[in-house]
Amino acid sequence: MCVTCLVDQFFPEVGIATVNSLRKAGVDVDFPSDQTCCGQIAFNGGFQSEAKKIAERFLDIFEGESYVVVPSGSCASMIKVYYLELFQDDPVLLERAQKLSERTHELSEFLVNVAGHQNIDASYHAKVTYHDACHLLRELGISDEPRELMKSVEGLELSEMQDSDRCCGFGGLFSVKYPEISKAILEEKLRNIESSGADILVANDCGCLMHIRGAMSRQGMKQEAMHIAQLLSPDADRS
């Protein structure tokens, strides 16, 4: 499991939920303890040399694993898609990156397509709405799998919001460089969450979640923002 730097440092509870949901699917989970970050922030900022160093380190750490499962669409995209671009001029590293790319999966897609775990034995009594994280949706083409998982959770009602596939305005560095534009985009997302009537906003990416949750708490909204893994854990249901 690559837990991602955001989960590691800010949202460890998502990491725990990820381990639990994988174990429940009968997966033997290992956490290579040297892991830090996939390098996406540097790559997206244009710092490719710096990103390469971190990506190479990532290859060293994760190469031995049979599968690399990531609870984030954008980190999984970095590893699966953008490492190949990063190493396009280095045949040796490119080959290693290609092999790793094939074995890397985002959590929900792994649970459904690899672990064959569509009918997850979990219950969570709440009305939720789902935000399609951009990289998960458009780099990896994953939109059905998380919905399938949620539909199999007992007591969970999925109420789709309008434009669930529209960006929340995070974009990593973008939200720091252009906080006003980012916030204006986020407002639209918050409105759509609100009008979905859901109590919980679910996404598969802690970047989006951090962003959306940050505005929810600032504005005193009553809704919560949660990672999908947190709905799938055996001890998830608090109702």
Next chain:
Amino acid sequence: MAEVKTAKFKKASSQAVSDPKLQNTLEHVMGHFIEARAGAIEEFGDESWDQMRERASSIKKHALENLDYYLDLIDRTIQKNGGHVHFAKDTQEANRIVLDIAKKAEAKRVIKSKSMVSEEMGLNKALEKAGIEPVETDLGEYIIQLADEPPFHIIAPAMHKTKQEVSELFQDWLRTAPTQDIKQLCIIARDALREKFSTADIGVSGANFVVAETGTVVLVTNEGNGRMTTSTPKIHIAVSGIEKVLPAIEDVGLFLRLLPRSATGQRITSYNTFVSGPKFSTDEDGPEEFHLIMVDNGRLNLMRDPEFREALKCIRCGACLNTCPIYRKVGGHSYGWVYPGPIGAVITPVLTNIKQSKDLPYASTLCGACRDVCPVKIDIPKLLLKLRHMAVEGDSSQRSVSWIERLMIGQWRKTVSTRSSIERATNLARFLQVVVTKKGIIRNLPLPLISGWTKSRDFPALAPKSFAQLWQEKFSEETDG
């Protein structure tokens, strides 16, 4: 060349997001375009639509890879049809060619149908300076000409103007009575333009496509002004970017299906005009002279790089603008030149000045929505990433990223290079964050570059223990055992 104000992106965009009237208009119009597009492509199904895009992309790619051959062919076919072809290295040269033709014809008035290349050229200003009256005849372009503004959107240049504002412009310039009836406003413009059509010496049009095989300029319009512009005056000048080439006439059909559907959500536009030269000697009317000006203006800089070359496939439909979360908030004028939105953020820096336009490639969340709607499959996020890479590691004419950002990323890289250094750094931060943390959240993070975030959003505090620590405590023994 039209004035380049890309350096003001930050200021202009922050003004735009705080303008409630503009936000309202953007939401309304963009929403309409997106809905219309979805409706217009529905009949094909995802798979066929994708095949059409793929085919269009490969036709464009082929045309660009053999551009020298096709430009030469255009030169020959148009001459054979009795027209003249001019090649202009930059906008200055393109303007001079137009002015030379105008002077020779002793032209006093030029009517124009919509052309983005002529916007690049700043042709209206150049004509005015030479004492020639330019009149835009596309309704949107006419409105922004009266308002003396650049286009706000590639296909809807005056979308930011309300009925009220248009009425006020007409009152000022045409001395008409105030009205907010759109039909009435159209009638006013139509009356004013009718007289210009019948008295103009030259018609200047753009070109949606230039077909090499037959020497044909194809215009896709809705108002009929394009056909008037290309048929009423004695001289027709078409201005086109060199990338608008299509190899053969049978290629056009595919693009006539893709373009209006992607742009306005129409299955076909009201007028598709094919012009292959001046009138035949047997024709009773039509222009006696036909000129095509093929403008480079930096496009060869895009051509030279196989990745940037992709951007020249663009058919200017505007779909990427409509779907872009950034454009939908900052609007067209923020981008500071002729082409706004995602495609503008890619081509403007290369066509104008990379350093001066340094903010554009970063004005994106890299969400990829633009790539998904592009009818010729331009991978815009990839090109934005390339420009960002150039801003960091390019040559001195490209590097624009500040030392403080370099320092921060360098420091970040060192920190994430070993597990022990990330533990050290985050433990220190855990200790320091106590000062700004309340109930696990940070409401104001007084750090350079980041403080803007917390103006409208809370920032999470670092968790008391990292996942790595929790794993060690909770799970590692189970795994080992």
